[in-house]
Amino acid sequence: MLESLLSPEFFNAILRATTPILFAALASSVASKAGITNMALEGIMLFSALFGVIFSAMTGNFFTGLLLTMVIGGLIGWFLAFFVLNLKTDEILAAVAINLIATGGTVLLMLAVSGDRGSSTSIASFSAPRIVIPLIDKIPFLGEIISGQNLMTYLAILAVIIMHLFMYKTPLGLKIRAVGENKNAAESVGISSRKIQYIALILSGVLASMGGFFMSGGYMNMFTKDMSAGRGYIALAASAMGGNTPIGASLVSLLFGAAQALANMMQLTDIPHELIQMIPYLTTLIGLGVYSYSNMKRRQKLAGK
Amino acid sequence: MTCLEKNIILQMNHIMKIYSNGVVANEDVSIELEKGEIHALLGENGAGKSTLMKVLFGIESPDEGQIVLNGQETTIKSPQDAISKGIGMVHQHFMLVPSLTVAENIILGVEPKKKGVFIDMDKAVFAAEEIAKKYNFDIDVKEKVEEIPVGIKQKVEILKALYRGADILILDEPTAVLTPQETDELFVQLKKLKDNGHTIIFISHKLDEIKKICDRATIMRSGKSMGTYEVKDITTEDMSRLMVGRDVILTFEKEPAKPSKVLLKVRNLSVNNGQGVLKVDDLSFDLRGGEILGIAGVEGNGQTELIDSLTGLNKSYRGKIYIKDTDIEKSSIKGIRDLKLGHIPEDRMTSGCAGNLGILENLFSNQYNDPEYSGKMLLKTKRIQERSNELIKEYLVKCKSFRQNVGMLSGGNIQKVIVAREFSTSPDIIIANQPTRGVDVGAAEFIRRRLLEFRDAGCAVLLISADLNEVFSLSDRLAAMYKGKFAGMFTDVSAVTEEELGQYMLGLKHQEEQEGMIYE
Structure with a gap:
């Protein structure tokens, strides 16, 4: 057991399992920085997982499939923004509605397209390729972890860097942070908070859809019912615990990815798999507990107790 | 030109x-x-x-x-x-x-x-x-x-x-x-x-x-x-x-105060704000029944933190606070209110009322448990409505009916609703934080008179106000708060001028030896 925990295969699996959570955590961070909790990540991921399969099958290649799926994610983000910002719907209620539509809607759509209600095996879809990086793959241990990942995993790492630069080095990122923290201040210098929040939610939708695409076109190579399995919610926790910064969110995502990878590996043991499948969610709960406890301690310290 | x-x-x-x-x-x-x-x-x-x-x-x-x-x-x-x-x-x-x-x-x-x-x-x-x-x-x-x-x-x-x-x-x-x-x-x-x-x-x-x-x-x-x-x-x-448009000094005909026993006792109280900055600095004082203690100070000198601690809104304080000899550190806000403490908060919209609820709901938000107004399971709606109408009349709240949302009223009328709620429980201690801020002259006069009436009836009143006229005309004792301490305490309000008080409030002057802080 310990041996397999220290093997490069396990670390490789961690990166794999982290990828969808990481995309969604980045999605959550940009929305949160703009002052909105995007709880619809779960639904966006689920829709994107299905549309990824459909689009890549329709267009005959994964890349256009990915691009079209990102459009879908952006559209759902826009849809959420419309409800929250124009119609003033409660952001949580609107997100719950989207998530419920996703649960039922994906099954219905899959049935219509493939005639199957459990998985999309009958659809000939295309996954993102695995990439072997020349030279790097020759490095012992490290090379085995870093090289040979799915293209989406590399995109996720790239997305962390891009999102960090975007949030902290560009005017739009500055505006997003300003709107999220003090809307009045932003408005007082002529920033349209609504426009900024629209942009943030659409971007959030696009990022989440990339995580969803990876679920059915990389992590697995088909869509199955409810395959996002709470990763959207886990990502919300990861983002919050990482202070809603791209770097922080990705580090915590790595922790949750490790929990997922651990659960995956332990399915080969004799422990009942129901218990093992709890690991990612338990980790989230414990993580949030530790995070909140340390926050409380910090507050008490400030109060001088 | x-x-x-x-x-x-x-x-x-x-x-x-x-x-x-x-x-x-x-x-x-x-x-x-x-x-x-x-x-x-x-x-x-x-x-x-x-x-x-x-x-x-x-x-x-x-x-x-x-x-x-x-x-x-x-x-x-x-x-x-x-x-x-x-x-x-x-x-x-x-x-x-x-x-x-x-x-x-x-x-x-x-x-x-x-x-x-x-x-x-x-x-x-x-x-x-x-x-x-x-x-x-x-x-x-x-x-x-x-x-x-x-x-x-x-x-x-x-x-x-x-x-x-x-x-x-x-x-x-x-x-x-x-x-x-x-x-x-x-x-x-x-x-x-x-x-x-x-x-x-x-x-x-x-x-x-x-x-x-x-x-x-x-x-x-x-x-x-x-x-x-x-x-x-x-x-x-x-x-x-x-x-x-009038002579600025307002005076009240008032009887000399007859202070009775200490009802609120504060000992070595220190409070940090959320950023860890010390806002109340080792403060000790007593408040007796039948007197009004006024606290004058420039905003941000610890008044908010002091009041939040006295009323149970902030629990992270050091030192001791006793209300009628009960240490309130472990008491809930309800527990503190059950000791007959009334609180008119500084900011009426955020902590004074629920703007989207009716006048009636706001008037009874502190006494829905009272057997007078509540049965074992259900509220005594009819009795509550009667009492609401009485209070609206007594406190001259201008409104259509007790069903009107409090948020729709003018600032002065909202304040009257809050004052009516706090006063109607006949408290023994009243903490009035900026009770007449942004309130029209008539309503302000009314609230001040009620405070005096309570004091005459033996109630202990702590008055925090940015309105120097108000603290001068109402207080029996007057403290100038500066950087979390009482820079000055005046037991004879008539002996201190506005200018002098201002110097204490601004930290230009400071009493070395203070009288009239502690009575027990």
């Missing part, structure tokens, strides 16, 4: 503004600014100063009247429009983003760019430092706004306006949150701005400050302009008479 000779930069002529609820905020108000002057806009709360400035800054549109800027008639559609026309405003509540640096706040919305996509931070820092240097502002522009003191935050706001090219600067009660030193520093800088040709509108109701720094003053009273005066030609007495 023509406009050109006097170099008039801005005229607002015959401005009329009536709000949708029928309040006439500005009635035929005219004001004229000469280039390079500091012009005071003087008036009591609710006199229409803010409305006039909102019209100028494009936040409100006037119903009638014209604005002439640099000799040309113009309309100002929005704050952005105002900024682009060279008008900048420093709001009383700062419009800053705490986690951003000073430089980032200054350039927000007008960011310099490099390579087309990125913010040119070097340029931003340089520009911010440049402008700070030009006006002698000593600021580290790379510091985060959340880590700098209030006085500096205000400078950042001024720099923000200057960076956007403001010729006319509106300062809304800029000294309200400043220490005396910070105020002095601000005045030096305002003079510097004036020398550089900027025109400043200085909104205030502090006469000494206006005397010190302003060239001319326009005085407003209940929505109308009482005229513009050369500050050097008008006495503060005349200014105050024009501003208030």
Whole structure:
């Protein structure tokens, strides 16, 4: 057991399992920085997982499939923004509605397209390729972890860097942070908070859809019912615990990815798999507990107790 | 004299503004600014100063009247429009983003760019430092706004306006949150701005400050302009008479206090705020039944933290608080209220009432458990409605019925609902924090009388007020709070003058030996 925990295969699996959570955590961070909790990540991921399969099958290649799926994610983000910002719907209620539509809607759509209600095996879809990086793959241990990942995993790492630069080095990122923290201040210098929040939610939708695409076109190579399995919610926790910064969110995502990878590996043991499948969610709960406890301690310290 | 000779930069002529609820905020108000002057806009709360400035800054549109800027008639559609026309405003509540640096706040919305996509931070820092240097502002522009003191935050706001090219600067009660030193520093800088040709509108109701720094003053009273005066030609007495329209000293016929036993005991109380800053510093005092202890102080000297601790809103304090000999550290807010403590909170909208609920619900939010109004399972609706009507009548709340939402009432009437709620439980201790702030004269008078009645009936009253008139006329003992301590405690209120009290409030004076803090 310990041996397999220290093997490069396990670390490789961690990166794999982290990828969808990481995309969604980045999605959550940009929305949160703009002052909105995007709880619809779960639904966006689920829709994107299905549309990824459909689009890549329709267009005959994964890349256009990915691009079209990102459009879908952006559209759902826009849809959420419309409800929250124009119609003033409660952001949580609107997100719950989207998530419920996703649960039922994906099954219905899959049935219509493939005639199957459990998985999309009958659809000939295309996954993102695995990439072997020349030279790097020759490095012992490290090379085995870093090289040979799915293209989406590399995109996720790239997305962390891009999102960090975007949030902290560009005017739009500055505006997003300003709107999220003090809307009045932003408005007082002529920033349209609504426009900024629209942009943030659409971007959030696009990022989440990339995580969803990876679920059915990389992590697995088909869509199955409810395959996002709470990763959207886990990502919300990861983002919050990482202070809603791209770097922080990705580090915590790595922790949750490790929990997922651990659960995956332990399915080969004799422990009942129901218990093992709890690991990612338990980790989230414990993580949030530790995070909140340390926050409380910090507050008490400030109060001088 | 023509406009050109006097170099008039801005005229607002015959401005009329009536709000949708029928309040006439500005009635035929005219004001004229000469280039390079500091012009005071003087008036009591609710006199229409803010409305006039909102019209100028494009936040409100006037119903009638014209604005002439640099000799040309113009309309100002929005704050952005105002900024682009060279008008900048420093709001009383700062419009800053705490986690951003000073430089980032200054350039927000007008960011310099490099390579087309990125913010040119070097340029931003340089520009911010440049402008700070030009006006002698000593600021580290790379510091985060959340880590700098209030006085500096205000400078950042001024720099923000200057960076956007403001010729006319509106300062809304800029000294309200400043220490005396910070105020002095601000005045030096305002003079510097004036020398550089900027025109400043200085909104205030502090006469000494206006005397010190302003060239001319326009005085407003209940929505109308009482005229513009050369500050050097008008006495503060005349200014105050024009501003208030009555003799400012209000007096109450009151019996001498008959203090009984100590009901509230505070020992070595220290409180930090959320940022870890010490706000109440080792404070000990007693409050007895049958007396009113007034606390005067500039906002932000620990009053809020003190009251939050006494009323159970803040539990993270050090030291001891006893209400009728009960240590309240472990008590819930309800537990504290059950000791017969009534609390009129400082901010009526956030912690005083539930704006979206009816008057009835608000009136009974502290006594729904009382067997008089509640059975075992259900509320005694009929009894509650009867009592609501009684209270509405007794406290002269102007409303359609007890079903009306509290948020729809005027500020004064909301305050009456809160006061009615707190007083109707016949408390033994009343903590009244700014009980008459933003309340019309009639309602204020009414609330003050009730406080005196309670005191005469043996109730202990702790009164915190920014209104010096109020603390002077009501208090039996008077404390000046400065930096979390009582800098002065006066057991004979008639023996202390307003000026003297002011010196204690501003930390210029400090009693070495204090009497009348502790009675047990």
